[in-house]
Amino acid sequence: LACVGQAISDGHEVSVFFAGAGTRLLDEEFIEELNQEMGPDSNFITQLMENIIANAVLYCSFASVKSTLGYSEGDDALIVADDQIEWSGPPGVIKLSADSEVQLVY
Secondary structure (H helix, E strand, O other): OHHHHHHHHOOOOOEEEEOHHHHHHHOHHHHHHHHHHHOOOOOHHHHHHHHHHHHOEEEEOHHHHHHHHOOOOOOOOOOOOHHHEEEOOHHHHHHHHHHOOOOOOO
């Protein structure tokens, strides 16, 4: 997340694809757990995610959201509205990778 935030701060066009366990980063409870890991009063992870949501193009696999978090499309259960996400699966990952100059994968 810090690398994504830095890329945004440096002025790069940033796209993020959330899939598999990475979809937990779109879950408010998980973000709060990560904040607590940073310190009892920390909002560091929340601030990183707010910056990413506001300044990056977000992609996500709804199959991953369903299998990892148990949410269905339209549940409005994520920290970002469904209509702010480009929903895709493997074809979207391949296209995004092929179209980009640089990829960072975690």
